[in-house]
């Protein structure tokens with residue numbers, strides 16, 4: 001096992017670990033944009049720069065594996081200046097529209113600029129403009145905000161198997177887009193919204209709806225996934241506003257399907273407006289609310305009849321759909337006996 005010195009700590013770690021992962025063991029969390037645990041390493045944002053005593057320039061911690069005798073520092077003046085310079089560079093073309101950005105309050109660029117950024121800008125030119133792309137039916141794009149971390153590209157090629165998303169142009173003209181006419185439509189496209197560290201890719205259904213500090217989180221499971229991966233439901237009052245994946249010891253991937261992510265929409269939209277009852281050959285049309293009242297009366301009456309016939313008293317009777325999964329069944333039964 002390689003022996004490493006970091007910020008006056010000495011540690012032995014697996015040779016397969018990157019410096020970023022090794023430093024995490026001693027509770028040093030480095031700032032990052034492009035690195036993601038479940039995607040390949042790109043090493044292109046340069047935000048995780050640290051100082052290696054044997055190197056003239058700072059090195060990137062996410063793409064360099066630990067090796068014997070390495071001695072690194074993460075909080076020196078050189079490192080702080082490097083981080084400030086990287087942020088200044090990223091902010092050159094990033095629009096300052098945080099007050100109207102859906103990522104506001106949960107944006108990595110906003111947070112890291114607050115901690116590591118400079119107190120003034122030196123860019124007096126005009127910012128560039130990038131035309132928005134069509135990423136999918138649930139993804140809203142603001143490509144002016146993109147910082148080219150390439151997380152969305154790696155997710156598309158490594159998880160979705162879509163190779164047509166990539167980097168177009170170089171330098172000032174660099175932008176993210178499709179090489180051929182294409183979009184992300186394989187039922188997992190919503191994950192790029194969580195992956196994007198800035199507000200370049202946001203969720204269309206959640207657009208201009210709420211701010212993260214207004215939300216309450218409830219832990220639940222993705223009922224549309226056979227493995228029941230954990231998710232977190234964000235609520236404001238009693239309204240569900242979004243569903244997001246969470247990383248836990250139980251799941252290998254922090255990604256969920258669009259079905260699990262947007263199914264709550266059916267609670268508020270796409271509801272039945274009119275109900276048709278068939279009495280013999282006659283059809284009776286009724287509004288949904290009236291039909292629910294009628295069904296409640298019919299249901300209660302039939303239950304009373306059932307109890308009378310069987311001469312039994314049931315404290316609880318459940319009427320459940322065929323697609324109910326076990327976790328929901330258990331939670332219904334548990335909550336009714338509390």
Ligand code: SF4
Pocket residue numbers: 145146147148149150151152153176195196197198200201
């Ligand atoms: S759109 Fe977002 S995820 Fe994709 S490269 Fe730009 S900043 Fe990264």
Ligand code: FES
Pocket residue numbers: 031032033034035042043044045046047048049060061062063
């Ligand atoms: S996180 Fe290391 S270069 Fe981006």
